[in-house]
Amino acid sequence: MKKKLTAITALGVAAVLALSGCGGGSKDAADGKVTLKMVESLTNPTRTETLKTLLAGFEKENPNIKVDLISPPTDSADQKIQQMLQSGKGVDVVEARDITIGSFGANNWLYDMSADLKDWNGWADLTDNAVKYSKQGDKTYFIPYGFYGLSLFYRTDLVKDAGFSGPPASWTDLLEQSEKLNQPDANKFGYAFRGGTNANSNAVAIIEAYTADQVDVENAFLLKDGKTIFSAPEAQTAMDDYLELFKKGSPPSSVAWGYPEMVQGFSNGSTSFLLQDPEVIATIKESTSIKEDQWSVAPLLVGPTGKAIQPVGTAGWGIAQASTAKPEAIKLVKYLSQGEPATTFTKENSLVPILKSAAKDPFYSEGPWAAYVKMNEQPETYISAVQPRTVSWWTEWIAKSDGELQRVITGKMTTKDLLASWDKFWTEKMAG
Amino acid sequence: MALNAEQEVVRGRSSAGAPPQTSYTRKKRFNSKTALTMLAFMAPAAIFVGIFTYYPMISGSQMAFRNWNLNDLSDTSWVGWGNFRTLFENPEFGTIVRNTIVWVVGSLVPQVVIGFALALFLKRKFKFRGAYQAFIFFPWAVSGFLIGMLFRWMFNAEFGVVNDLLMKVGIIHSPVPWLAEPGFAMTAIIIANIWYGVTFFAIMILAALQSVSDEMYEAAAIDGAGKIRTFFSITLPAISVTLGLTILLRIIWIFNFPDIIWAMTGGGPADQTHIITTYMIKITQKGDYGQASALGLIVVFTLMLFAAFYLMAVRPRKENR
């Protein structure tokens, strides 16, 4: 009987004891194969598939390296990546975003690749932007895999039926057209307003368009005189117009719309306009509710200045500081950042490419992409500018600004107070 | 002190109706062999809970007193009560506390009332009672996240079934932006939580009801007591201890249950549907684990205090019997 007692109690205890014994096992198998762990952040099923194909190509080229792709649900991905990097184990290659790089860098979680990439032959093929964004301060924490930028998706059929000669070119046009196309009773709306997660991004876009003449292109949240863009009188007009756009031209439920709701609102045919990144091109193409000839893409909206500020968003592949397989990880980053793999990745995910060769690629000058070509050809009108997304307080800013913007559109705060609050926030943060 | 009181009521489950038949035999042969057996029996539970719950919790609590921000861990110095102060000074804090109370009370009361009614009706056998129970109990088996997503889809303003049905019946004439207007959003999340929680009460109360003996009802019938009097003088007192404990556990769980809200509204619009625990998730997403831990400690202490008062308040009723 005593034996039985020992057996049962041991059941629980043994499991615990087993833990202490099994720490520290090397993941690199004895046969000389190195396993790289790679984590993505902006996960979606199609993208994961593309990445897996690319990684299979890499493994074929490097039979001694195996890559395990980790694809956490995107909602909690960055938090998970933080945990992984902090623990210093189980991750080699990581998807770093401009908005996370500030904190990853500050904590010394990422490896500075500058030295390893000094003689890399891939530099010559990268666009100027790609080279520029590969330097974060004096370090190279990641190589961009593509760029995001705003453009206006619109319904060609509805715009035409409403008697307009073309898509809106300015925010004022957008207000006018949205107001006309907005028919709440028929479940048809004008503009797919962003009121939910990351609502600040489009609000900042309109403020920047209204202050475009004075914006500091190296820090698009500041004016050339060093004050914040939120302090400019034009910002007040911008926010008032923006609120008007919500009230008169957008679905009431869009107070809570984040990225997925906006895109769905457009792709299921309920809204006529959507201001978004190129990556949604692929999603809308898959839509069964609207057909290929019912929509197109126009350049970003300009302000009364006649200009717009194009905020450049990016993300890329970097290496964990604690990785024990850095040479192999570098190989992988290089592999993904040049030639065929880089092109495939940007095309399949419809991102603005990082390679110069894409300029000659018909893929990027036709259909929805024509708007991007147009914007590229007119750098004086569509001014490319750097937003301070790499600061370590960026997540704090998003949380603050999203909450306050929702307060404004639900009538709990005035646009004046909002701008004062944002001005104060950035003035204090910039002063250190 | 609080814990002793809790223990009283937990034990009270067995002592409410009949005299506690076990306690007087409990103090018996307490030799070293028995002690060893006891220790061996307790060890696995203690080891598991100690390692995987208490160690991380205590280790995590210290972050509450430090400047622990994942966005920049270069300075994690001790800040005393600084994180708590920041929380209390936050103008949103009042709203969040108010929301938490609305969320707990608004979910709990209908859960108890509907659950109770359901249990009363299910007490007597009827055809297909087994099948009926299986269906009526199923919400309890669905995860909070899934319930949140499911109701988010049903409450969708443009393509949601709730608006469609309400419009068909003629209660509303144009779609309601449920999750976009603070008042409606709060209503929607509470409805989802009621849907989820009624079952739990129904099961617990039904179990308690079935243990009330028929003799007691027969005695009441002989006394000529009507249905309502029987309910208040027999049924309710007989199950009051189970009910009391169930409600307490439920309050603790609802308080600590961010899943539905997080999936449905994420605390929006304009932070108007945040309860303390969803707000904690929001803070961790900003990276400020120091503040999040401080908030977590506030939750633990609030619940402990509440449990103590609650148990002191329910205890006399038990003694009256």
Next chain:
Amino acid sequence: MINKESVLSRTSKIIFLSICLIVTVFPLYWIVITSLKAPGTIYSLPLDYWPKEISFENYIGLFTKSDFGQYMINSLLVATVAATVATLISLLSAYVLARFQFSGRGAVLGAFLLTQMIPGFIALGPLYMMMTNFDLVDSKTGLILIYIAVCIPFCTIMLRGFFENVPDALEEAAMIDGCSRLSALFRVLVPVMMPGIAASFIFNFVNCWNELFLSVTLMNSDENKTIPTALAGFISSFNIDWGSMSAAAVLTVVPTLVIFAFASKFIVQGLTAGAVKG
């Protein structure tokens, strides 16, 4: 039976029970319908309360585009093992708490109750670090161990209530017959308490089966992910795949529904045993 139910109370009973049933089952019905609509058609107005064409595309997609079958196996494995071990361990600790009077008993109970009040987020960081050191990140064993720890406190409290309703005389008689305490527990007490134990097991199983947060944090590879992680994965940054999510949800809920159909009698019986005897 006190008196015959009047027609009025009978009618009100039927009406009330019907409303409860409809309200409870409708969301389930709605996910089933959503899952059976062809992708894209869920955004067509007016809403269809029965799909014009039944499409299994969402279900097929689950198994071809993702490893959903693997996730189901993982969930089943993790939840079964964790629930079983947790129930066994809790049986032992509940026995001690119910049968012996010792100093510190209140403290132990209090410590168990306290775990119910701790928001999980406090412990997450240190827990992750600890699991890294044990090399148990992205491991089913690791997840099982944590789930066991999560289940034990409430399960112990529940089982303790059942023990208190079984008279001491039972196992004492057995022990006089020469059984050890442990075998008395398993040979005499466990059979009597079976409904209660079944209820506790189901409770544990459902909790583990549905757990999302720890699973998302700790599991990385497809071989180890559980169903809730897959569900969360249908929300990507620019799309919520309601069709696939509904299909996955249906497949998640069905097993628990089946268990309930078989065990709902058990659950009530078990809990009745643990509740007040009047």
